[in-house]
Amino acid sequence: MPTEMKRWVLAAHPTGMPALENWSLETAPVPEPGPGEVLTRAVYLSVDPYMRGRISARANYAAGVRIGDVMHGGGVGVVVESNDPSLQPGDIVESMRFDWQEFNVQKAADLRKVNPELGPIHSALSYLGMPGLTAYFTLLAAGEMQEGDDVLISAASGAVGQIAGQIAAIRGARPVAVASSDEKLEWCKSLGYADGINYRTATNLVEAVAEAFPNGVDVFLDNTAGPIHDAVMQNLALHARIVICGTVSLAGKFDEPDIGERFLRNIMVARATVRGFLVFDYADDAEAARLEISNWAKDGKLRHKEDIMTGIENMPAAFLRLLKGENFGKQLVHISDDPTV
Numbered sequence: 001m002p003t004e005m006k007r008w009v010l011a012a013h014p015t016g017m018p019a020l021e022n023w024s025l026e027t028a029p030v031p032e033p034g035p036g037e038v039l040t041r042a043v044y045l046s047v048d049p050y051m052r053g054r055i056s057a058r059a060n061y062a063a064g065v066r067i068g069d070v071m072h073g074g075g076v077g078v079v080v081e082s083n084d085p086s087l088q089p090g091d092i093v094e095s096m097r098f099d100w101q102e103f104n105v106q107k108a109a110d111l112r113k114v115n116p117e118l119g120p121i122h123s124a125l126s127y128l129g130m131p132g133l134t135a136y137f138t139l140l141a142a143g144e145m146q147e148g149d150d151v152l153i154s155a156a157s158g159a160v161g162q163i164a165g166q167i168a169a170i171r172g173a174r175p176v177a178v179a180s181s182d183e184k185l186e187w188c189k190s191l192g193y194a195d196g197i198n199y200r201t202a203t204n205l206v207e208a209v210a211e212a213f214p215n216g217v218d219v220f221l222d223n224t225a226g227p228i229h230d231a232v233m234q235n236l237a238l239h240a241r242i243v244i245c246g247t248v249s250l251a252g253k254f255d256e257p258d259i260g261e262r263f264l265r266n267i268m269v270a271r272a273t274v275r276g277f278l279v280f281d282y283a284d285d286a287e288a289a290r291l292e293i294s295n296w297a298k299d300g301k302l303r304h305k306e307d308i309m310t311g312i313e314n315m316p317a318a319f320l321r322l323l324k325g326e327n328f329g330k331q332l333v334h335i336s337d338d339p340t341v
């Protein structure tokens with residue numbers, strides 16, 4: 001068992017698009033767990049777009065990371081030492097507080113035990129974790145998606161989008177993908193997306209959406225904000241449901257006011273609903289959803305793609321790939337040996 005570990009601390013709040021210089025790599029002693037706590041070894045760490053908000057100097061919906069703090073994150077790991085009867089060494093656990101370090105001390109009560117029977121343990125960070133649950137609840141709860149609905153999903157090849165498109169197809173809706181490359185769109189179609197729009201090459205995004213949605217968009221899973229949002233808001237079906245899930249296109253101007261066109265008249269005419277979404281509001285129903293998603297995957301109805309970098313040294317680089325759309329699938333970092341393989 002090592003006595004020292006590597007960890008990433010925030011060196012500066014970014015202005016605009018984050019860069020590698022915003023973090024610094026340190027060596028620190030492996031922490032010791034107190035009463036009710038466990039020591040875990042990180043196996044996979046997740047990088048997610050919400051982290052852009054956490055490193056902003058501005059307040060967000062969760063407490064931010066201060067300069068000198070270890071960078072916050074989520075991950076899956078193995079219990080090394082336990083001071084709580086609910087967890088034993090060797091147990092696989094997941095939490096939103098596997099910070100960017102090789103070992104973490106966490107309260108046992110804050111950890112979710114991962115059942116490796118449901119899928120590979122890194123799936124606890126992808127289709128059986130926050131992104132999969134987000135896909136499930138944005139469409140089926142917040143978006144009130146019905147069979148036959150025409151559904152537009154932005155960031156469609158990413159962690160949330162790839163699962164959302166498949167859930168829409170499984171439930172009899174017609175999902176259309178928006179992504180940055182033809183390669184990503186082809187893969188989306190192989191999953192069950194009916195059509196795709198390349199937002200980088202489309203000459204007129206409003207017309208491209210109109211062409212793909214002759215009857216308008218019934219459900220819009222908005223993962224990006226920005227020009228894609230603006231184009232969809234001009235193509236709403238009657239009683240459209242717009243679920244604001246993420247604003248990843250604003251990563252480079254996070255601390256600036258989000259000034260764009262206003263679509264209040266379109267919302268009024270379509271009698272549309274715009275709803276903000278946070279996956280944590282659906283925690284009570286998460287286990288049932290996780291089981292349903294796992295069964296779809298086991299039955300071959302749901303596929304998934306991960307984009308995995310290796311080594312704690314790559315945490316900031318992996319995060320930056322995500323903000324630039326260089327990831328293809330759920331972006332993870334493999335930190336240490338997976339005991340289940």
Ligand SMILES: NC(=O)c1ccc[n+]([C@@H]2O[C@H](COP(=O)([O-])OP(=O)(O)OC[C@H]3O[C@@H](n4cnc5c(N)ncnc54)[C@H](OP(=O)(O)O)[C@@H]3O)[C@@H](O)[C@H]2O)c1
Pocket residue numbers: 048049050130131134155156157158159160161178179180181184223224226228244245246247248249250277278279280322323324325326327328329330331
């Ligand atoms: N509200 C919640 O509870 C909740 C929970 C989880 C995730 N989310 C949100 O869901 C969204 C997707 O998250 P994820 O984990 O699945 O990430 P992801 O889709 O795996 O990765 C982010 C993707 O965003 C796209 N992107 C980056 N810059 C863009 C830009 N300027 N314009 C348009 N697209 C851009 C890229 O895809 P392209 O190559 O196609 O551009 C990139 O692959 C994020 O906004 C995230 O914050 C929300």
